[in-house]
Amino acid sequence: MIDQNTYPELEPGTVPADEMTLRPRSNFVNILVLRELESHAVFTTNGEDADIATVALDAEDGSMDYAPGLMFMRKQTGSDRRFGKALQRDLGLFDEDEDECTMQVNEMCQDCVDCILYGSAASSDEGNDVSITSRVMYDTAYSLRDASVVIDEKFQNAPGDDYAKSAEATIREPDFFEPGTMFPSVVTLRDATPAELAFVLGITAKNKRYGATTSRLGRVKNRILGVYVGSEEGPANLDLTRETIARLRADDETDYETVSDIVMAEALDPSRTAEHVSDAFDAAIDTEGLDLQQVSNETVDSIVDVATSDDLAEVLTEQRDHSTTFLDQAE
Numbered sequence: 001m002i003d004q005n006t007y008p009e010l011e012p013g014t015v016p017a018d019e020m021t022l023r024p025r026s027n028f029v030n031i032l033v034l035r036e037l038e039s040h041a042v043f044t045t046n047g048e049d050a051d052i053a054t055v056a057l058d059a060e061d062g063s064m065d066y067a068p069g070l071m072f073m074r075k076q077t078g079s080d081r082r083f084g085k086a087l088q089r090d091l092g093l094f095d096e097d098e099d100e101c102t103m104q105v106n107e108m109c110q111d112c113v114d115c116i117l118y119g120s121a122a123s124s125d126e127g128n129d130v131s132i133t134s135r136v137m138y139d140t141a142y143s144l145r146d147a148s149v150v151i152d153e154k155f156q157n158a159p160g161d162d163y164a165k166s167a168e169a170t171i172r173e174p175d176f177f178e179p180g181t182m183f184p185s186v187v188t189l190r191d192a193t194p195a196e197l198a199f200v201l202g203i204t205a206k207n208k209r210y211g212a213t214t215s216r217l218g219r220v221k222n223r224i225l226g227v228y229v230g231s232e233e234g235p236a237n238l239d240l241t242r243e244t245i246a247r248l249r250a251d252d253e254t255d256y257e258t259v260s261d262i263v264m265a266e267a268l269d270p271s272r273t274a275e276h277v278s279d280a281f282d283a284a285i286d287t288e289g290l291d292l293q294q295v296s297n298e299t300v301d302s303i304v305d306v307a308t309s310d311d312l313a314e315v316l317t318e319q320r321d322h323s324t325t326f327l328d329q330a331e
């Protein structure tokens with residue numbers, strides 16, 4: 001069982017399954033993740049250009065700008081939801097006579113654990129006239145290094161017989177993020193049950209594809225660095241990214257002399273970086289005085305074990321009964 005009795009540490013940030021309520025309360029679970037690309041990936045909104053921001057960093061002689069590549073929150077949610085629905089299907093959670101849940105905005109079933117946790121829009125179907133607000137919050141993630149080192153612009157010559165080609169004959173391929181690019185990310189659950197947390201942890205541990213759905217691109221390793229529970233949200237991804245860069249620079253074990261050495265580095269050590277992301281989160285709790293406690297690694301490991309096994313089916317089946325009761329309050 002995954003509930004507050006089995007895992008009392010979760011109590012400050014979750015609600016018991018039979019106390020799910022439509023009125024928002026202040027129970028938060030923050031899942032700290034370091035996303036690392038294991039293949040090239042395409043994250044673009046216009047189909048061509050990678051999304052890039054300009055961010056100011058504290059540097060040795062004042063401040064400097066760098067241009068991180070972005071993994072928009074929508075890309076993360078979309079991919080995780082698609083994976084979560086497939087996971088439910090694989091676990092046999094949809095009845096034979098049940099229309100399986102889809103990713104079409106107005107055609108979601110509104111009746112599975114994914115729809116009730118991640119939210120769904122009202123549809124024209126009878127009985128589906130309520131919209132459910134998502135209780136999972138994602139935040140746009142920033143690459144630790146500069147776009148000029150993590151993004152590759154690829155051009156491909158258009159097929160043709162001529163030796164000489166005009167500029168227009170060159171096909172612009174979408175920008176590719178390089179393998180090794182890392183994005184510190186937080187996924188936040190509000191008023192979720194322990195079983196719903198297990199569902200999101202299972203998705204986070206197992207989902208390996210982000211970005212364009214086709215092809216072999218976009219392989220991502222999600223390292224779950226910590227789970228924090230309490231009455232508020234943790235730091236934003238941007239703060240976490242900035243603080244991680246500052247900590248990498250201050251690290252005596254590494255040879256970086258300047259902030260620029262880090263954001264322009266050919267590669268960063270993933271384990272070292274993961275430690276600094278965790279430390280950056282802990283430091284934010286201290287300096288901002290956040291009411292958050294870290295859940296022990298034993299507890300997180302134990303929940304992830306269940307969430308990545310077939311035992312998740314039982315957890316989600318029971319959760320679904322509670323989710324349906326919860327939904328009935330809205331109708």
Ligand SMILES: [Zn+2]
Nearest residue numbers: 101109112115
């Ligand atoms: Zn659904």
